[in-house]
Amino acid sequence: MLGPAMIRRLVAFVIVLAVAAALFVLLWPQQLDLQRTWPVAQLVSFRGAAAAVAGALAVVLFVVGIAARPLRSIAASLGVLLLVFGAVSIGVAAARGLGRDDFVEALPTDLTVVVWNTEGGAPGAEAIAALAVEEGAEIVSLPETSAETATAVADAMAVAGLPMTVKTVEYPARGGSEPTSLLIAAALGEYTVALAEDGTAVETTPLMPSVVATPVSGTGPTIVAAHPVAPTTAQMDPWEAGLRYLADACTDGNVIMAGDFNATLDHMAGLGTAGGALGRCRDVGVTTANAGLGTWPTDLPPLLGTPIDHVLATRSWMPTGYKVVTDQDEAGSDHRPVVAQLTMTGA
Numbered sequence: 001m002l003g004p005a006m007i008r009r010l011v012a013f014v015i016v017l018a019v020a021a022a023l024f025v026l027l028w029p030q031q032l033d034l035q036r037t038w039p040v041a042q043l044v045s046f047r048g049a050a051a052a053v054a055g056a057l058a059v060v061l062f063v064v065g066i067a068a069r070p071l072r073s074i075a076a077s078l079g080v081l082l083l084v085f086g087a088v089s090i091g092v093a094a095a096r097g098l099g100r101d102d103f104v105e106a107l108p109t110d111l112t113v114v115v116w117n118t119e120g121g122a123p124g125a126e127a128i129a130a131l132a133v134e135e136g137a138e139i140v141s142l143p144e145t146s147a148e149t150a151t152a153v154a155d156a157m158a159v160a161g162l163p164m165t166v167k168t169v170e171y172p173a174r175g176g177s178e179p180t181s182l183l184i185a186a187a188l189g190e191y192t193v194a195l196a197e198d199g200t201a202v203e204t205t206p207l208m209p210s211v212v213a214t215p216v217s218g219t220g221p222t223i224v225a226a227h228p229v230a231p232t233t234a235q236m237d238p239w240e241a242g243l244r245y246l247a248d249a250c251t252d253g254n255v256i257m258a259g260d261f262n263a264t265l266d267h268m269a270g271l272g273t274a275g276g277a278l279g280r281c282r283d284v285g286v287t288t289a290n291a292g293l294g295t296w297p298t299d300l301p302p303l304l305g306t307p308i309d310h311v312l313a314t315r316s317w318m319p320t321g322y323k324v325v326t327d328q329d330e331a332g333s334d335h336r337p338v339v340a341q342l343t344m345t346g347a
Helices: 004-027 047-067 069-096 125-135 147-159 233-248
Strands: 111-115 139-143 164-169 180-185 191-193 211-215 222-226 255-260 309-313 317-324 338-344
Touching (some): 047 069, 111 255, 125 139, 125 147, 139 222, 139 255, 164 211, 180 211, 180 222, 309 317
Parallel strands (some): 111 139
Antiparallel strands (some): 139 180, 191 211, 211 222, 255 309
């Protein structure tokens, strides 16, 4: 028969084992194919914040262990586990890149891509256009931005000598859905968006629209302004369906995708082919050592936020610059813009 001391040791062992298993899942959920399941998908999003919380909890546990001798063993064990979890989480984020915003001098054929989820146009057309003009953007992806705001942005860019065409997709019949807009430099030629028989844009990603624009001439990149729905408890299936739709949209050789993917690289695991993060599209943030910087929300520092806004491209394009814009945190949106420079490879 087990005595009280043995029972306490057994309970402590089970607790430590359970915590170790849970932390392992949060460190690398793709090992068990749990990266797109609730609640793992939500918890793995914030690696930097998770590391900070784990470190703080470890300190608390060490103090408890010192103050309460009977709890010393289990507190020390849990504290060590949390420290290891925090260190590995920081290591993963650092390996993906914590900020390198140098750009190679642009060639005439390079494309500059700006992404900004404007949260309903909150920064205003003038501020959005100012950023796009400052960066010399040829492609501007604007999730949660109406056609009216996008047109105002294009008008302001035209005044600055950067004429753009505007493509907007919205799901008017879906309550809570926000439109997605895409601005494409007129110099890239005419682009079209697939239309249904009633003249509305063909539905793309479920619940929240993405814009898929193809060149009328047949030459040039297919451009996708991406915005799959957020992975809330009730929307896990459409969220994953949206990511799979985007992966399928990147099977051809010349594709550029940019937007608010509501997903980190962890969530995309298993959806790429031939070295891509989604389909054949590679993540520009990874290539340029910036993929560990958070783009949402703006009220958290980039090292603690989640990197869910991305630019991806096939091997037809080589990333030659990327940055997360941090000087627009007070502009009104809860997302940070990202800027990427792509050089044509001819692949």
